[in-house]
Amino acid sequence: MNHAARQRLSYDGVVVAAPVTVPYERYSIESAQWWIGRALKGLVESSGIDKRAIDGLVVSSFTLQPDSAVALTQHFGLSTRWLDTVPLGGVSGIAGLRKAARAVQAGDADVVACIAGDTNQVDTFRRTLENFSRFAQDAAYPYGAGGANASFALIAQHYMKRFGATREDFGRIAVSQRANALRNPHALMKAPLTLEQYMKARPISDPIHLFDCVMPCAGAEAFLVMREDIAASLKLPVARIAATIERHNAFPDDVVQIRGGWARDIGELYAMAGMRPDDLDVVLTYDDYPFVVMMQFEDLGFCEKGEGPRFVREHDLTIGGNFPHNTSGGQLSVGQAGAGGGYLGLTEGLRQVLGQAGSTQVAGARAALASGFGMINYERGLSSGAAILTGPSS
Amino acid sequence: MTQPLSPPRKRSPLNRTLAPSQPPAARSRTSHGFTAAAAEGRFALQCCAHCGSFTYPAREICPECLSTELPFVEAPRGGVLVSETTVRVPADVYFRERAPWRIGLVKLDCGPVMVSHLHGDCAEGERVAMSLQLDKSGQAVAFAKPQQETPHMQDDRQWREMTADPKFRRILVTNGRSPVGLAAVEALLKAGARTIHVGVPENWKPFPEEERLRALDGVKLVPLDLGDERSVRDLAADIAGKTDILVNTAEFVRPGGLTDRQGTSFFQMELAETYMGLVHLAQSFGPAMRMRGADGIDSAAAWVNVLSVYALANWQPFGAHAASQAGCLALSHCLRSELRSGGVKVMNVFTGPIDGDWFQTLPPPKVAPRAVADGIVSGLRQGLEEVFVGDVAQDVRRRLAANPKALERELG
Numbered sequence: 045m046n047h048a049a050r051q052r053l054s055y056d057g058v059v060v061a062a063p064v065t066v067p068y069e070r071y072s073i074e075s076a077q078w079w080i081g082r083a084l085k086g087l088v089e090s091s092g093i094d095k096r097a098i099d100g101l102v103v104s105s106f107t108l109q110p111d112s113a114v115a116l117t118q119h120f121g122l123s124t125r126w127l128d129t130v131p132l133g134g135v136s137g138i139a140g141l142r143k144a145a146r147a148v149q150a151g152d153a154d155v156v157a158c159i160a161g162d163t164n165q166v167d168t169f170r171r172t173l174e175n176f177s178r179f180a181q182d183a184a185y186p187y188g189a190g191g192a193n194a195s196f197a198l199i200a201q202h203y204m205k206r207f208g209a210t211r212e213d214f215g216r217i218a219v220s221q222r223a224n225a226l227r228n229p230h231a232l233m234k235a236p237l238t239l240e241q242y243m244k245a246r247p248i249s250d251p252i253h254l255f256d257c258v259m260p261c262a263g264a265e266a267f268l269v270m271r272e273d274i275a276a277s278l279k280l281p282v283a284r285i286a287a288t289i290e291r292h293n294a295f296p297d298d299v300v301q302i303r304g305g306w307a308r309d310i311g312e313l314y315a316m317a318g319m320r321p322d323d324l325d326v327v328l329t330y331d332d333y334p335f336v337v338m339m340q341f342e343d344l345g346f347c348e349k350g351e352g353p354r355f356v357r358e359h360d361l362t363i364g365g366n367f368p369h370n371t372s373g374g375q376l377s378v379g380q381a382g383a384g385g386g387y388l389g390l391t392e393g394l395r396q397v398l399g400q401a402g403s404t405q406v407a408g409a410r411a412a413l414a415s416g417f418g419m420i421n422y423e424r425g426l427s428s429g430a431a432i433l434t435g436p437s438s
Numbered sequence: 439m440t441q442p443l444s445p446p447r448k449r450s451p452l453n454r455t456l457a458p459s460q461p462p463a464a465r466s467r468t469s470h471g472f473t474a475a476a477a478e479g480r481f482a483l484q485c486c487a488h489c490g491s492f493t494y495p496a497r498e499i500c501p502e503c504l505s506t507e508l509p510f511v512e513a514p515r516g517g518v519l520v521s522e523t524t525v526r527v528p529a530d531v532y533f534r535e536r537a538p539w540r541i542g543l544v545k546l547d548c549g550p551v552m553v554s555h556l557h558g559d560c561a562e563g564e565r566v567a568m569s570l571q572l573d574k575s576g577q578a579v580a581f582a583k584p585q586q587e588t589p590h591m592q593d594d595r596q597w598r599e600m601t602a603d604p605k606f607r608r609i610l611v612t613n614g615r616s617p618v619g620l621a622a623v624e625a626l627l628k629a630g631a632r633t634i635h636v637g638v639p640e641n642w643k644p645f646p647e648e649e650r651l652r653a654l655d656g657v658k659l660v661p662l663d664l665g666d667e668r669s670v671r672d673l674a675a676d677i678a679g680k681t682d683i684l685v686n687t688a689e690f691v692r693p694g695g696l697t698d699r700q701g702t703s704f705f706q707m708e709l710a711e712t713y714m715g716l717v718h719l720a721q722s723f724g725p726a727m728r729m730r731g732a733d734g735i736d737s738a739a740a741w742v743n744v745l746s747v748y749a750l751a752n753w754q755p756f757g758a759h760a761a762s763q764a765g766c767l768a769l770s771h772c773l774r775s776e777l778r779s780g781g782v783k784v785m786n787v788f789t790g791p792i793d794g795d796w797f798q799t800l801p802p803p804k805v806a807p808r809a810v811a812d813g814i815v816s817g818l819r820q821g822l823e824e825v826f827v828g829d830v831a832q833d834v835r836r837r838l839a840a841n842p843k844a845l846e847r848e849l850g
Contacts, residue, residue: 169529170529170530173529174462174464174529174530175464178466178495179495181462181464181465181466182465182466182469182495182496183469183494183495183496183552183553183580184553185462186461186462186463186573186575186577186579187541187553187554187555187579187580188525188528188533188537188539188540188541188555189461189462189525189528189529189530189532189533190523190525190527190528190529190533190541191529193525193527194523194525194541195553197523197525198521198522198523198541198542198543198553199521201521201522201523201562202520202521202543205521205562246526247524247526248526248527249523249524249525249526249527250523250524250526251523252523296501299520299543299545299551300520300521300543300551422495422553423543423551423553
């Protein structure tokens with residue numbers, strides 16, 4: 045069974061448009077349905093599209109129970125001929141984009157609303173941890189009930205020892221993202237963060253400290269994936285999908301996780317896009333923890349495995365720097381709106397290549413890479429994905 | 439280095455007793471294969487019957503060959519601690535009250551990686567020995583200890599949370615007249631028990647070991663007739679709030695089954711002493727112990743029942759006795775469920791015929807009272823739920839697991 049690798053179809057004829065962010069709130073008394081509905085309204089308002097023209101919907105949310113996506117069609121008065129739910133946390137955005145793009149390309153839908161949103165009520169976060177997955181419930185959560193912080197601490201601790209990364213290296217990532225966030229009016233974190241403050245923060249689960257952690261919040265992110273001709277008729281600014289990858293359970297034999305699935309698929313990503321890492325103007329990694337960002341710098345091909353610490357020391361990751369990264373401030377400074385965290389990089393990347401990023405705009409950004417990571421089902425993050433978006437003048 | 443425990447100070451009556459909370463208890467049904475192993479102190483993992491690979495966490499499908507045959511089998515305990523963290527801000531009440539709490543990733547020699555609680559003397563990069571323990575929810579968890587014995591190892595804070603170590607605890611042994619009760623008192627004292635109240639039924643009747651018992655430091659004889667509700671209540675009024683481990687050694691052994699006994703008086707007496715005795719004890723001591731499950735290093739920790747292994751499968755020559763023991767076993771399961779919310783373990787110690795007066799005519803093997811006492815102490819120190827002492831008890835347990843019908847014919 046040795047099938048020759050087949051050339052993947054490009055995403056010709058499909059475009060991405062109308063990035064929407066419903067401004068986050070630390071705690072909300074509203075439901076996930078409310079947040080997702082607000083995002084849908086944002087899509088309609090910003091694109092000027094008739095709601096009845098939306099014939100596809102893909103949704104990601106941790107807090108939608110007992111509803112699934114189909115309930116939302118009735119709730120929102122949509123009549124879609126294509127529907128999907130993507131329960132992939134940090135990879136929700138990439139996976140949703142991929143599914144929607146192929147559906148549109150194949151003619152199963154013309155306009156797909158891609159939405160991720162979650163509410164955050166006072167007890168939401170703890171309940172999500174408690175019920176995250178069966179393996180976590182059986183074999184991770186009963187061990188100190190530290191949730192993702194403890195699980196990622198075990199991976200980070202091992203990574204630091206193996207590759208000589210220090211907390212200062214991680215701190216550089218967090219500090220530069222905070223600098224970016226100060227230019228984003230929607231970021232929940234509004235105070236500057238110094239490396240000294242980062243280092244002095246209280247420990248949460250060694251080596252994870254306070255500013256390594258995202259703040260769970262309520263919010264929603266969304267965009268449209270649609271036929272190119274429909275977008276043109278609406279005169280919508282659009283981006284193209286140059287390439288995508290997705291992988292689950294990539295390296296089960298790594299005793300402790302040192303890489304995500306990108307390391308396996310990155311060749312395909314750049315080959316499909318016809319680009320090299322240097323060709324990217326903005327990089328938006330999945331930043332549930334700074335060390336996960338560092339892992340992505342390695343696995344996405346910006347440096348070799350183990351070179352992440354050096355890469356961070358040698359680059360300026362701010363909007364005006366030589367490696368503009370997580371320009372919105374990322375989840376670390378904007379907040380993590382549940383599954384919305386898996387969309388944050390895509391909506392920001394879309395704004396960047398459309399020239400709509402306003403105060404966080406990287407001058408002349410034409411190509412953006414957004415990556416996703418998630419689903420710590422037991423002791424490692426299982427899912428990874430990435431997409432390269434290119435703007436109109438690219 | 440583990441700091442040896444210091445003797446607990448006298449409690450201030452002004453302080454509120456910490457109400458017990460539980461670690462996360464939800465588990466998949468398959469995962470209770472670990473519970474069964476932990477209850478007996480075995481280390482078992484799922485091992486694929488087809489490809490032979492060990493797997494973890496609990497699964498229904500082998501990730502190597504997709505077989506559905508994944509029995510739990512004894513597994514090698516060795517591994518290496520490859521990463522560790524100290525959880526300082528847990529998400530639930532139980533661990534918040536006990537933070538900081540150390541956990542780690544252990545790469546087992548036999549393959550899988552386990553998230554595990556850590557003994558304080560475990561160091562990153564070093565070898566560890568794994569066990570399955572029952573936590574304060576009564577659920578199985580992985581626990582890593584250093585491979586070599588370390589000083590005061592048993593006193594480790596996280597280890598003590600998994601066990602019911604008698605050290606510094608206050609204990610009630612219900613029957614000082616019985617050989618098993620006597621041996622238990624001596625073994626528990628040796629294991630570091632702070633005080634032991636020893637029940638003496640029919641207090642007015644002298645017994646040969648009385649003077650020796652009285653002379654033991656920390657031992658106090660108290661009148662206790664288990665069949666008499668009033669007697670149990672009176673004692674509980676004095677000591678229920680300061681009983682950390684209750685060892686119920688109630689015994690009433692008379693031969694005979696149903697048709698070869700004349701009349702019913704022995705049936706009533708054995709039920710009064712054993713079944714009703716357990717009812718009286720549970721009602722009088724249970725609520726107070728359940729409230730004190732998180733009360734410091736000498737919290738209420740365990741309830742021990744010494745039961746005949748024939749509670750599991752009736753043995754006709756002592757059939758009525760076995761039936762009363764079966765009743766006690768059923769009660770113990772009820773009690774286990776009721777004490778769980780307090781984090782108090784219920785441990786059943788199953789024995790074959792004990793070497794003593796009541797089984798005098800039986801041929802060997804018989805269990806020495808001393809062996810039962812050692813089983814109690816080691817079970818408490820390991821935090822077990824089921825202990826089978828001696829060859830007969832082990833034999834019955836294995837035969838029962840293999841084929842209950844065969845055992846029924848063999849015993850009858």
